[in-house]
Amino acid sequence: MEKSKIEEYKEKLLAGWESLLQKSNEDEIAGFGRERIIVFLVAFILALALWLMVNLSRDYTLNIELPIQLGAVPADKALVKDLPGTATVSVTGEGWKLINLYNNPPAINIDVNNAEVNLFDQVQQQMNAMLNVNIQRVQPRILAVQLEDRISKRVPVHSAVNINFSGQYGFLDSLTINPDSITIDGAASLVVGIKEWATDPVEINNVTKDISRTVPLESPSELISLSQREVMVEADVVEYTEGEVQANINTRNLPLGRMVSYSPLAITIKYDVPIEEYADVQDENPFDAYVSYEQILEDSTGFVTPQIEENNENYHIKLRSFQPRNVAYFIVLEN
Structure with missing residues (x-):
């Protein structure tokens, strides 16, 4: 039985049922009587059952798509590419069994031990164990696989x-x-x-x-x-509040005999701090502001950007901004 044959049977059943419903409207019930409708229903069901028993007891051929699942693989090997999702299998058997197979196609577990897998043999072994049907053809018959360590x-x-x-x-x-x-x-x-x-x-x-x-x-x-x-x-999540502090600018790595003066002398730093830590942070300056002497030597504009460093790791402070972003400097030679 081909796939189209099963669909044809389904369409006949549906057409018969719709015809029966149409004949069972109120006008026809009044003409034939309820008893005649019941007799007709019983006769139709018996005829349908007899027709199914006769026709579905015959042998048919059906092409179905069976899902493929990966089965056993050597423990030290692995697939590089996925197996195909389905295999097209041509089966022969009684109509009853083929209808069940068509509506509920079983997945086939494919064991991979070599670079080539005989898909026909593995499908035949598993299908014969599940249903009494004959496998005529499997496409693809041989499956090439790629294994690696x-x-x-x-x-x-x-x-x-x-x-x-x-x-x-x-x-x-x-x-x-x-x-x-x-x-x-x-x-x-x-x-x-x-x-x-x-x-x-x-x-x-x-x-x-x-x-x-x-x-x-x-x-x-x-x-x-x-x-x-x-x-x-x-x-851990906490609520923050905003803090503000003034920090004097210092010079790091300053050579002997040199002094640098900045304008302005200090910058304003804004930061976020957990509400529980705000009072403690206000009692001390949590930041150092500095310019390295190397920045000055590499500069040609007369302005540098201070670096900000937190000097107490006991607080959970988040730097927001500082102003001004650039400060002027003056190098003074000491006698």
Whole structure:
């Protein structure tokens, strides 16, 4: 039975049912009577059942697409390219069995041990074990595969999580990923070029509390396996406030007999600090502002940009800006 033959049977059944519904409208029920309709239904069902029994007990030939799944592979080898998604299989058997096979085509597990796989033999073995049908043809009959040595590699996990904070909230420290690396496994040519593995692009909005949640890793191809499929991302979240401080400009690496004067003498630095740390930071100057003597030697404009350095690592300070961006300088020779 060809695929079109099955479709033809389905169309006949549907056409018969629609015809029956049309004949069962109120006008015809009034003419024939309810009893005659029931007798007609019973007779139709019996005739249909007899027709199916006679016709579907015959042998037919059907072409179907069977899904292919990767079965056993040598432990030290891995595929370089995916197997084809399906194989076209021509089968012969009773109509009842072919209808079931057509509606629910089973997946075929393909064992790969060599560079060539006899797809006909593997399909025949598995189909005969499942259904009493005869395999006439399999396309492709021989499947060429490419195997390479299997290797494992440890790579860092890259976060693709996008955090959007509410108001003045932000990280106390940086976002942490646990574990921060995973093991990937597959064919050498596929694995060797992978430097990191990303999480799924997850977005978390209006954050005001500490973060602790699992995030899926980016899905690999069927040729690559991961030691795990998700990681934990964590971070402490606090509310920040703005601070401001004046810092005098110093000169570093100044040679003997030299002195540099700046205009202005100090710059204004604006920064964000957690509300809980604000009072402590105000009691001391948390920044150093400096210009290296090498900057001055390389300059030809008479203006340099000060460098800002945090001098206390006990605070969680985030530099926002400083003014002015450039200052004038004057070199004074000492006697």
